[in-house]
Amino acid sequence: MTSEITLFVNPTAGSGRGARAAQPAASALRDAGFSVRTVLGEDADDALRRAREAVAAGTGALIAVGGDGMMSLALQAVAGTMTPLGAVAVGTGNDFARALGLPIRDPAAAGRLAAEALKGGAVREIDLGRVGERWFGSVLASGFDSRVNDRGNRMRWVGGRFKYDLAILAELAAFKPIPYRVRLDGGPVREIEATLIAVGNGTTYGGGMRICADAVMDDGLFDVTVVGDCSRTTLLKVFPRVYKGTHLDHPQVTVHRVSSIELAAAGVTAYADGEQLGALPLTAHCVPGAVRVLAPGSVTGI
Template sequence: MTSEITLFVNPGSGRGRGAGAAGPAARALRDAGFTVRSVVGRDAPDALERARAAVAGGTGALIAVGGDGMVSLALQAVAGRDVPLGIVAAGTGNDIARSCGLPLGDPGEAGRTIAAALKAGHVRSIDLGRIGDRWFAGVLASGFDSRVNDRGNRMHWPRGRLRYDAAMLAELAALRPIGYRIGLDGGPCLETQATLVAVGNGPCYGGGMRMCPGARLDDGLFDITVVGPCSRTTLLRVFPKVYRGSHVDHPAVTVHRAARVSLEAEDVTGYADGEPVGPLPLTARCVPGAVRLLVTAGDH
């Protein structure tokens, strides 16, 4: 094991928490005897290029400091490689770290966890989803939730969580069923009307919403949650249950499992790990053991 590792930092993550988290994490790693180098790009493509160079150069680990967007970017550098990934969760949602049982909101503790994992060899191989050459760890969202993201990204006011809430209210006013064609493992396409379809490699998105509560990160399969047509009243009544994962018991919700999923719908953008992937149609496949994650003792 090389003692030189790389911190992959997003200074703007979590309204500046990313930059603040890098210091305590780096101190914890250096205190444990590691040499720490930082990668901070001018923008996402430049940062990814630098991260890939670090991985190709033989860094002992790539440590993503930030939120799910930063972890998603790091995945593009380490997926399919032997270099393990560490996560210092310092964003707004932190759903990937949450799904993996990693420390949240404590960069020093996250750094100590990563150091201990590196020394003891506590590495867990987890699955990733792949869409073309894009990897994701959590959920591929499409439909109502992705349209809320689309609208929120177009809005300049209000800021923060209030912008998401305002976008959700606007999309509720425009709520209508979407015609989907869903292909599962090459079988006959399911043609259905739905409010949203979520493809879960992991269970969570949106800061703890367990949209695909049965999804496991190491079973080689996606959980596909299909929310059928429903009224605004029903959606608002069922929505709070998503945080517990109990929405899947509602008669409007069905769950499928498959290793390969194709989604077709008009005027719908897919978002994976909170980042836009592109318009449907999209095909995602589950790649078993695609990344080596540094985890706490007993979780490997």
């Protein structure tokens, strides 16, 4: 394994935390004896091209510095390769790092953990979701939650978490159940009305909302959480429980464990790892052991 490590940095993550986090993470890696080079990009496409070039050149690891958007971009570069992925989580949501038990907004600790994993010659293999050519590590959202994302993205005049709280209130006012066509593991097509359908490789989205609270990232299966046709009043009661994962006990919520899912619904946009995938329909596959991560858990030799 080469001793050169690539830091893949989003300087704008978390209102500038990405740029500030790169230095302590790099220092921790250098203190452990690694040489570090930094990859930036003029835009997302350029950054991904540079990250893929680093992977193709044999970098010892690609360590993403930023939020879930940066982790998502890094996954596109390392998925299906032998290059391990590290995470210095300093964004707003940090759901991918949270699901892996990695430090949140502590770049020096994240750098030390990555260095220890590399020096120990060990990584953890986890599954990823795949939709066409796009990979995702946490949750694919469709329905009420993705419409909140749509509305929040249009609200340029307000920022931060408050923007999405306002978007939730606005979507609740306009809420109607969504007619879905769903196929699980190639079985029969089911026509259902639902509030949302979330496809979880990981457990959380939206900065810690445990929508797929029992998902396991190395079992070869998605946890699909279906929130059924419910009234605004019921939704207001159920939605806050998502933060603790206790919504799974509600009679309007069902969970399916599958390796693939087909979703179709008119006028619904899908998001994965907080990034827009595009309009339904889509088919998502769980790909076992698709990426090697520098994280606590079961260990395999590099």
